[in-house]
Amino acid sequence: MELRIQNLSKRYPNGTQALADVTLTVKPGMFGLLGPNGAGKSTLMRTLATLQEADSGSATLGEINVLRDKDAVRQVLGYLPQDFGLYPKVAAEDLLEHLATLKGIRNAKERKQVVAALLQQTNLHAARKKPLGSFSGGMRQRFGIAQALLGNPRLLIVDEPTAGLDPEERVRFHNLLSEIGRDVIVILSTHIVSDVHELCAQMAVMNGGRVLLTGEPQAVISQLSGRIWRRFVEKAELPTLQSQYQIISTRLVTGRTRVHVYSESAPGAGFEPVEPDLEDAYFATIKGHVRDAPAPSLQAQG
Numbered sequence: 001m002e003l004r005i006q007n008l009s010k011r012y013p014n015g016t017q018a019l020a021d022v023t024l025t026v027k028p029g030m031f032g033l034l035g036p037n038g039a040g041k042s043t044l045m046r047t048l049a050t051l052q053e054a055d056s057g058s059a060t061l062g063e064i065n066v067l068r069d070k071d072a073v074r075q076v077l078g079y080l081p082q083d084f085g086l087y088p089k090v091a092a093e094d095l096l097e098h099l100a101t102l103k104g105i106r107n108a109k110e111r112k113q114v115v116a117a118l119l120q121q122t123n124l125h126a127a128r129k130k131p132l133g134s135f136s137g138g139m140r141q142r143f144g145i146a147q148a149l150l151g152n153p154r155l156l157i158v159d160e161p162t163a164g165l166d167p168e169e170r171v172r173f174h175n176l177l178s179e180i181g182r183d184v185i186v187i188l189s190t191h192i193v194s195d196v197h198e199l200c201a202q203m204a205v206m207n208g209g210r211v212l213l214t215g216e217p218q219a220v221i222s223q224l225s226g227r228i229w230r231r232f233v234e235k236a237e238l239p240t241l242q243s244q245y246q247i248i249s250t251r252l253v254t255g256r257t258r259v260h261v262y263s264e265s266a267p268g269a270g271f272e273p274v275e276p277d278l279e280d281a282y283f284a285t286i287k288g289h290v291r292d293a294p295a296p297s298l299q300a301q302g
Contacts, residue, residue, distance in 0.1 A: 001062040001154055002027050003048075003185055008057035010043055010209075018043040019054065020209040030181035032196030032217070033189040034282055035206035041189040042082065044206075045159050048187070049079045061155055061185075078153035080144040082160040088133025092124055092143055095132065096150075103150045118146040122176060138169025145176060156186045162195055174199055197278040205285045212285050217278055224276035224284060229263055231271045232256045244269075248283040262289045 003026040010019040018040050035041050046052045050070040059066035096115045105111045119125040122142040162170050196203050204214040245261040262284050284290045
């Protein structure tokens, strides 16, 4: 089962073009959707989750018309939005059983088995009797995945799932998503580059409502080989450098400012070559330096 999105567009009443001819093909496995805040990622996720309408275009999940047959989509969909509400005084097990009933699991014995299995899978079984209001941020996110997995979905959408998690919870959540992504389509919408690099076999970068590129993370990185250069500078030098070079990122490292620039050839001025990573590829794409790069696995769009 593949998810095929073709020329999907959405303009809000205030004039914001949230989606502009978005075209993507997503196969089973982990698919990373990278982009800054306001890129259109959440609008795309909500549209695929049948929570809002598109103005034009199409989306199909296997034989299901996502935009028209919303009931069929919801039967095979799991969705973890960026912000979701919980009943703080209700125990995790009790709420998951209630949600399982709403999902159509009517048999009480089957429902208890499903709930117990999901609590085990998300490492929450020991906390099943605790009220959700006592859960940490990571535990809340894992509960969100548990409810999203009710009904054995074929498409799982998670929107900014690791934002705000501590390092240990991020690792635990990564492992959980990797396990889930073996069998179903998992779309990971995020602005955290490392999440995509560590988890996803396929990815896309969005900005301004458009898909700028798609490909395998390593192929995207390889496209920049020999084009990223680094230099440590004083903060006061930045304005001059910004007028002379295509700076893609700056970062303060041990009290000094590290500058990465995009250049087809050695820029001189003390810059040294550096092996690119996915963060370099992301920033270079957002700034328009690799949008039209010709490569079989790096498809420029928009």
